[in-house]
Amino acid sequence: MQKLDHFTENELERFKEVQKLAYDSVQSVEQQLVPGMTEKQAAQLIKDYLDERGVDSYLHKPFAWFGDRTAFTGFWSDFHFFPTNRTLEVGMPVILDVAPTVAGYTADIGYSLSFGCEHSVLTEIKATLLQIREYILQEILAERTFKQVYQGVDRMIADAGFCNAHQIYPRRVLGHRVTKTHTSLYDNVSIFGFSARQLQWLVPGAIQGVFRQPSPLWNDLKESDHPPLPGAWAVEPHLASRDGQTGAKWEEILVITEDTAYWLDDNVPHMASTLQPNSKTVAA
Template sequence: MTSAVASELTAELRGFREVQQLSYACAEAVAAQLKPGVTERQAARMQREWLYERGVKDWFHRPFAWFGDRTAFVDFKIPLQFFPTDRRLEAGMPFILDMAPVHKGYTADIGYSGCLGLNPLHDKLLADLRDHRELILREVRERRTLREIYEDVDRLMVRQGYANRHRAYPFGVIAHKIDRVRERRFAPTLFGFGTQSLKGLASDALRGHRDGWSPLWSPYKFSDHPPTPGLWAVEPHLGFRGTGAKFEEILVVTDSRDPEQSAFWLDDDLPHVRRWNEGAV
């Protein structure tokens, strides 16, 4: 890789990193304002407005908010149940804020798990997510197939005593590709997903179908291929009897031979990573 390409890549990555930072800042700002009685709809609107104010015009998907046992997707049967409801936040309840804004043409997709007050169980889940972050990066660098990695994550969850809740996402994905999106004046959403982003995902899917890969990282046969270069929004989601926790952030996969460079997390300065590092000190 020439230095020109590298610097170009870096500039591009910087764009993604900025929007990811912006999203996490939004999550932290909204989380700080959550108090007992706030509904999921209100929390979703708070995220939307915070991001609109900072120049976000389009979405990969509009912000979600899940409270209480909805963080573990208890009794989720149809995808419509992902949308925010009038569930009210109570003391001790876990919550998840999940948003995917497009900013200056760059997309981020993040998930922020928190809890209103003390909840030792939720702390435990958050702490245990660390092993998943390390496992995923390690195995992507080893160029295992995505399906294999998915199954290994699954096994780790079972060993930890948790249920795999990303299975509830559309196609059961643990991750999906994200990309740049052309900015348009008119940016409608379809079932909460930005049409521009869906178009990108669909064309990736089509291309991938011809070349034997998929932009969706699932437990199914179409993910039985080594990681493809690009940006993956990875979102392992643990569930334990009515309490759920996840993180979601961008994993960069390149075609570099150097294992360190072949895959890396876009940014290590994120709330959940900081939390683990502080805990370790």
């Protein structure tokens, strides 16, 4: 059985610092976006920013999706996730996503925006995403199974008139664990943009999950039909419009302990208009 993660307050603070750095990188690149820029160029700007600030490896290197690719329209293989030569136009939805590691601490974030002007559908999706954020924490505190929470999120998405895009991710994940590792040269080896070390942990763990052992993945399959597992979880609800033209997501770390759960940091970009005291809450 997989070892469950229990982090100290100091360790969680390090995860929080890396998460903030990752969000800083995509917000910096947001200011550099111009018409005609490609997804590949935007992704490289994210990597340049992070490399210059001490990132030593990546769970996965930066992703950038423009236009209908934010809704994963036409994605039928894992290779479609990687940045392309799609060029940016005013009014396009944009998603930037990256998972850097600093001194063994990993964060995985997603950031959505509309380039150059307001986008009404994107605004509606973002409002639903904030409701989902509140719902996920509420249900984890109520000790619903991971599978039940996923299914509840699905109902919220359908009721709001949107589609579930995170089911297109490998193994249909709504989230996955993030861990602390010992950084070495091995961490700089990547396979299809993902860290070889992290894949060495993640893939066997996913196989274990198929056989009902605790899995590092959170989805709506049998492997997630269990109560919340202690650890740091990168949660990434991803919604798409029914016409397949617009998608949006956020991704951030949810901390689960033996007796409570809370978002690692409420001071994240998608909460900018609704900032509130830290949401650390003790379960009843």
